[in-house]
Amino acid sequence: MAAPLLLAAALAQSSVLSSFPVLGVCPNLVLVLVVSWTMVRGQKEGMVVVPLGGLCLGLLSSQPVGVALLAAAPVVLLAELREARLTQSDFLLAVLLVLVSSLVYETVFLVILRVMGESVQWWGSFVRVTLPTAIVNVLFTPPLYWLVWWRGTATRRAHSL
Numbered sequence: 001m002a003a004p005l006l007l008a009a010a011l012a013q014s015s016v017l018s019s020f021p022v023l024g025v026c027p028n029l030v031l032v033l034v035v036s037w038t039m040v041r042g043q044k045e046g047m048v049v050v051p052l053g054g055l056c057l058g059l060l061s062s063q064p065v066g067v068a069l070l071a072a073a074p075v076v077l078l079a080e081l082r083e084a085r086l087t088q089s090d091f092l093l094a095v096l097l098v099l100v101s102s103l104v105y106e107t108v109f110l111v112i113l114r115v116m117g118e119s120v121q122w123w124g125s126f127v128r129v130t131l132p133t134a135i136v137n138v139l140f141t142p143p144l145y146w147l148v149w150w151r152g153t154a155t156r157r158a159h160s161l
Helices: 002-014 029-041 043-060 067-072 074-078 080-084 090-115 122-160
Strands: none
Touching (some): 002 043, 002 122, 029 074, 043 067, 043 074, 067 074, 067 090, 074 080, 090 122
């Protein structure tokens, strides 16, 4: 069930949303979706959804293939916080994880670009891209989290009938 949603998000992110930047950056819908999916459905499904989302984004965007997949990999590790039950609300934890995951994703992305021989301005990239992207991703979290939660609830109801 996650594949069509991730594919649509990756397609929207790599085509339409690039024309409508928010705070000068485009939201990473795929990252927000995989964090939300992992928070709602658990780490076991997250271990499938995170690589699938990274692969969809890598294949549909202008990024080198595999970079999105590598940059999204730490999300599975961060999702372990869900199992620790640090807070009663999975939604609040999802917002926090989207913030942290966005910062980690963008930093890993910059490291990979540097390893590939690209010139990276660390502080400038952090101020102009990494931090604004994390903020925009947090703003997109409530509707995407709700969508994943709603789909999960509908699926559970259908299976209980």
